[in-house]
Amino acid sequence: MEKIRTIWVGKNKFKALDNLEKDYEDKIGRIIPFKIHLIQKTTKNYTEDKLLKEEGKNILKAVSKDDFLILLDEKGKEFDSFDFSKFLNEKINLSKRISFVVGSFSGVSDEIKQRANFKLSLSRMTFSNYIARIVLLEQIYRAMTLIKGIEYHR
Amino acid sequence: MEKIRTIWVGKNKFKALDNLEKDYEDKIGRIIPFKIHLIQKTTKNYTEDKLLKEEGKNILKAVSKDDFLILLDEKGKEFDSFDFSKFLNEKINLSKRISFVVGSFSGVSDEIKQRANFKLSLSRMTFSNYIARIVLLEQIYRAMTLIKGIEYHR
Numbered sequence: 001m002e003k004i005r006t007i008w009v010g011k012n013k014f015k016a017l018d019n020l021e022k023d024y025e026d027k028i029g030r031i032i033p034f035k036i037h038l039i040q041k042t043t044k045n046y047t048e049d050k051l052l053k054e055e056g057k058n059i060l061k062a063v064s065k066d067d068f069l070i071l072l073d074e075k076g077k078e079f080d081s082f083d084f085s086k087f088l089n090e091k092i093n094l095s096k097r098i099s100f101v102v103g104s105f106s107g108v109s110d111e112i113k114q115r116a117n118f119k120l121s122l123s124r125m126t127f128s129n130y131i132a133r134i135v136l137l138e139q140i141y142r143a144m145t146l147i148k149g150i151e152y153h154r
Numbered sequence: 155m156e157k158i159r160t161i162w163v164g165k166n167k168f169k170a171l172d173n174l175e176k177d178y179e180d181k182i183g184r185i186i187p188f189k190i191h192l193i194q195k196t197t198k199n200y201t202e203d204k205l206l207k208e209e210g211k212n213i214l215k216a217v218s219k220d221d222f223l224i225l226l227d228e229k230g231k232e233f234d235s236f237d238f239s240k241f242l243n244e245k246i247n248l249s250k251r252i253s254f255v256v257g258s259f260s261g262v263s264d265e266i267k268q269r270a271n272f273k274l275s276l277s278r279m280t281f282s283n284y285i286a287r288i289v290l291l292e293q294i295y296r297a298m299t300l301i302k303g304i305e306y307h308r
Contacts (some may be wrong), residue, residue, distance in 0.1 A: 013308065014177075016170030023168075081280040105308065123277035123289075126235040128308065131292050135277075138285050154167065154259065154282065 002033040003092060004140065007062055008102040009055050010041035012130050024137035027153065031144040032092075036137075037062055037099075048106050056109025059101060068095035069117050072102045072132055076119030085143035092147075100140070102133050156187040157246060158294065161216055162256040163209050164195035166284050178291035181307065185298040186246075190291075191216055191253075202260050210263025213255060222249035223271050226256045226286060230273030239297035246301075254294070256287050 012018040021036060028034040039058045046054060063069060068091050079087060091098050100120075101112060105128075122135050145152045166172040175190060182188040193212045200208060217223060222245050233241060245252050254274075255266060259282075276289050299306045 014170075014174055016168075016174045020168055020170045078278050080278045084279065122279060124232050124234045125238065125276060125289075125293055126296065127289065128292055128296075130308075131289060135279075135281065135285060135289065138282055139279055142280065142282075154284075 001097065002035040004028070004032060004034045004098045004100070005037050006100045006102065006133070006136060006140075007037045007039065007059055008129070008133060009039045009059070009104050011038065012133060014130055017130055017134055020134055021137060024134070024141055028137070028141050028144060031141075031148055031150070034140075052104075052106055052109045053111075055104060056111045059108070059112055060115060063099055063115070064097070066096040067099045068097070069112075069115055070098060070100045071108065071112060071116035071119050072100065072122065072136065073113075073116075073119040074121055074124075074126060076121040078121045078124070081139065081142055082146065084139060085146035088140070088143045089147045100136060102129055102136060105129055155251065156189040158182070158186060158188045158252045158254070159191050160189075160254045160256065160287070160290060160294075161191045161193065161213055162283070162287060163193045163213070163258050165192065166287060168284055171284055171288055174288055175291060178288070178295055182291070182295050182298060185295075185302055185304070188294075206258075206260055206263045207265075209258060210265045213262070213266055214269060217253055217269065218251070220250040221253045222251070223266075223269055224252060224254045225262065225266060225270035225273050226254065226276065226290065227267075227270075227273040228275055228278075228280060230275040232275045232278070235293065235296055236300065238293060239300035242294070242297045243301045254290060256283055256290060259283055 012021055025036050042054050122132060142152060166175055179190050196208050276286060296306060
């Protein structure tokens with residue numbers, strides 16, 4: 001079983017970033033069991049509200065009760081990269097598995113917000129969710145190099 | 155003459171992000187005269203220190219004395235996206251041209267730090283400069299849609 005996962009809905013809209021996500025998945029995976037868990041986008045013609053609910057349900061299905069769920073949230077806690085690595089290391093040691101969840105353009109359902117064990121903010125700025133995904137992957141990679149004391153490969 | 159520029163050294167190492175940079179250049183350019191100004195990487199076998207000095211010189215050559223120079227710096231000021239758009243709008247109205255400078259992996263020379271009119275931080279976290287470039291472009295695009303009251307195209 002992987003130790004860290006990111007969970008998000010749909011392939012990256014930018015083909016360019018989709019490839020880069022896979023690169024980071026490999027890079028992180030060489031340090032710690034890691035996987036990007038992709039939730040299929042629903043093709044149903046739902047209202048935004050119903051879409052969020054449906055996506056939320058599918059995300060929760062992918063999460064087990066032991067998972068430490070970290071939700072990316074603009075109003076969450078900000079860390080610098082060093083403190084983030086300390087935080088992540090602590091959670092690695094204390095949890096069975098860590099699941100980072102990045103919402104869609106419209107965010108996440110209330111059920112996900114309630115299930116979240118922790119809310120993390122990457123910046124005070126609002127990032128497009130496609131960009132947030134890459135930023136998060138780079139931060140996980142960076143944190144793992146700090147935790148393991150290995151070289152950061154650009 | 156463009157009203158806003160970003161200045162950085164060398165093409166994006168990730169071909170994927172290089173294409174995305176060009177996409178954002180087009181998207182922003184449709185709202186305000188905008189250009190990514192690419193400084194050629196020196197191929198000389200310099201020490202890191204000398205490399206920074208050389209890159210710094212080339213960056214300064216590209217900057218005119220009227221430019222409002224905003225340096226991306228981890229220790230700079232953080233904004234949320236809305237306040238950043240207000241800040242940017244003010245500088246657009248008050249300056250001939252705005253030049254955002256993103257350093258290389260090793261940062262920027264002291265000369266650039268001294269020339270900077272403002273230091274901006276995108277996050278408390280340390281971003282790879284390749285990622286910072288994309289994040290900055292998205293924020294400039296987002297700010298311009300807020301300033302002009304137009305739809306944000308994902």
